[in-house]
Amino acid sequence: MSAGSLKPPFSRPMTPEELAAMPDEQIDTSDIPPLGEDFWKNATVVMPEDRKTQVTIRLDPDVLRWFKDQGAGYQTRINAVLRSYYEAHEKS
Numbered sequence: 001m002s003a004g005s006l007k008p009p010f011s012r013p014m015t016p017e018e019l020a021a022m023p024d025e026q027i028d029t030s031d032i033p034p035l036g037e038d039f040w041k042n043a044t045v046v047m048p049e050d051r052k053t054q055v056t057i058r059l060d061p062d063v064l065r066w067f068k069d070q071g072a073g074y075q076t077r078i079n080a081v082l083r084s085y086y087e088a089h090e091k092s
Contacts, residue, residue, distance in 0.1 A: 059078075
């Protein structure tokens with residue numbers, strides 16, 4: 001779509017950040033055709049490869065409790081903290 005064919009009030013294509021900030025009801029999807037039965041006829045579910053390795057690790061009880069108290073995804077957060085430490089120190 002060229003800049004001249006964009007619908008008002010847009011004079012240029014939006015960045016992904018601008019589009020993400022826009023409420024769903026303001027996004028014009030009228031140019032997207034509906035998906036029919038044929039679209040899904042040959043679809044297959046592809047599961048991503050599990051890139052993580054399961055391990056057993058001993059943590060101080062208060063540290064584990066703090067991560068769990070943050071809610072679901074605590075193991076992912078622990079991994080993110082360890083990755084941040086790893087990346088900060090791998091170059092030294």
